[in-house]
């Protein structure tokens with residue numbers, strides 16, 4: 001199992017926005033929603049856009065290219081809940097936001 005990695009500081013991601021970070025060999029989209037942080041794979045499974053750059057509303061991120069919608073809390077594709085992108089564990093330690101990659 002991978003270790004937690006610090007990716008950002010509290011306050012560096014405005015509410016209802018995301019940002020993209022490299023964690024190990026993956027790109028991870030980290031979102032700040034309702035005072036909590038959530039991490040999912042950054043690459044949209046449609047054509048590879050960066051989900052971390054998407055518009056966030058009501059806990060859903062819209063892919064910036066063709067507006068596929070994913071729940072930031074668990075990566076579920078809203079239009080077909082049988083499919084999802086990986087979601088990753090997040091914790092806050094002091095002022096650091098840390099992510100541990102899913103297996």
Ligand code: FES
Nearest residue numbers: 044046047063066
């Ligand atoms: S690349 Fe994300 S919806 Fe098309």
